[in-house]
Amino acid sequence: MVLMFNKHRTRIVAAMSALTLALGLASCSDSSDDSKGGSSGKLKVAASFYPIQWLTQQIGGDHVDVSSVTPAGTEPHEFEISTKQIAELNKTKALFYVKGFQPSLDDAVGSLSDVSAVDLTKNVNLVRHEGLLEHEHDHGDKKDGEAKKDDEEKGHEDGKEHDHAEGHDHGDDAADPHFWLDPARMKRAADAITAELSKKDPGHADAYKKNNEALQKKLDGLDKSFQTGLATCERRSIVTTHTAFGYLADRYKLSQVGLSGIDPESEPSPATLAKVKKYVQENGTTTIFTEELVSGKPAETLAKETKTVTAVLSPLESKPEKGDYEAAMTDNLTALKKALACK
Ligand SMILES: [Zn+2]
Numbered sequence: 001m002v003l004m005f006n007k008h009r010t011r012i013v014a015a016m017s018a019l020t021l022a023l024g025l026a027s028c029s030d031s032s033d034d035s036k037g038g039s040s041g042k043l044k045v046a047a048s049f050y051p052i053q054w055l056t057q058q059i060g061g062d063h064v065d066v067s068s069v070t071p072a073g074t075e076p077h078e079f080e081i082s083t084k085q086i087a088e089l090n091k092t093k094a095l096f097y098v099k100g101f102q103p104s105l106d107d108a109v110g111s112l113s114d115v116s117a118v119d120l121t122k123n124v125n126l127v128r129h130e131g132l133l134e135h136e137h138d139h140g141d142k143k144d145g146e147a148k149k150d151d152e153e154k155g156h157e158d159g160k161e162h163d164h165a166e167g168h169d170h171g172d173d174a175a176d177p178h179f180w181l182d183p184a185r186m187k188r189a190a191d192a193i194t195a196e197l198s199k200k201d202p203g204h205a206d207a208y209k210k211n212n213e214a215l216q217k218k219l220d221g222l223d224k225s226f227q228t229g230l231a232t233c234e235r236r237s238i239v240t241t242h243t244a245f246g247y248l249a250d251r252y253k254l255s256q257v258g259l260s261g262i263d264p265e266s267e268p269s270p271a272t273l274a275k276v277k278k279y280v281q282e283n284g285t286t287t288i289f290t291e292e293l294v295s296g297k298p299a300e301t302l303a304k305e306t307k308t309v310t311a312v313l314s315p316l317e318s319k320p321e322k323g324d325y326e327a328a329m330t331d332n333l334t335a336l337k338k339a340l341a342c343k
Pocket residue numbers: 077178242243244262263264315317
């Protein structure tokens with residue numbers, strides 16, 4: 001499996017002093033120091049890419065101006081941050097990001113000054129996921145990924161008992177960063193964002209709390225519709241373009257096989273393609289899932305060879321063309337129900 005995690009990096013969190021914060025907030029009428037507050041008087045923060053931006057906007061509402069470091073329509077895994085963007089980032093008060101997901105941004109975090117960099121992986125209990133059929137201990141012989149699920153569930157239990165206190169390092173090579181496809185983990189990330197926004201802008205803490213409560217309900221609703229929608233299905237295994245759906249598969253008891261691994265840039269090898277083809281045939285898979293920002297060629301070739309169809313399953317790695325995170329997740333559920341013949 002190709003992994004893209006860089007070595008552990010030093011995370012510098014620049015804590016704002018209460019005095020600086022007070023000056024920043026008082027600067028609405030004083031343009032000399034509105035670079036961090038924004039000319040609108042809103043708290044200026046950044047999110048590394050779309051799902052985190054969406055979360056932060058939901059919580060910040062009208063009081064926060066949230067930019068996305070990764071531009072819309074850009075595949076975030078391989079995104080390279082520019083010097084100009086680092087300068088822009090330095091004008092914000094906080095950055096919410098997913099350490100280990102975008103190495104270029106991980107590097108930039110070390111050079112930020114006076115920006116609180118909040119690594120959300122500390123709050124969401126990342127675990128390892130397999131999902132490629134290229135290893136000796138692969139899951140290709142299993143009709144329904146039963147043993148694989150057992151392993152993953154065990155992994156979860158272990159993870160829960162882990163202490164995720166500040167300073168606990170999740171930079172281990174194989175942790176899967178794609179937590180945003182699990183609504184329950186999104187709730188925990190939302191709590192961390194709420195805490196940071198309230199710290200930076202205590203005057204609006206009540207609003208952030210209230211917005212977060214509404215967001216938690218929204219994510220609960222999404223979780224419930226996935227639970228219900230995927231409860232009774234003819235099939236429970238999905239074939240995806242890259243293995244972005246490990247947490248979603250864990251949560252809703254599906255098993256995932258990817259044409260590429262955690263990093264979509266790695267092209268599937270002929271051996272992997274042959275194994276996935278065998279898997280598709282043995283499992284009665286009807287649909288090969290593609291995604292918006294990665295070439296659908298291997299998926300289309302596979303679909304042709306196995307007389308199956310392709311359909312989009314969004315890994316939510318960029319802003320959807322229409323709607324938002326919630327709408328795209330709902331579309332994902334519809335696509336899954338159709339592919340798996342759920343009642
Ligand atoms: Zn991904």
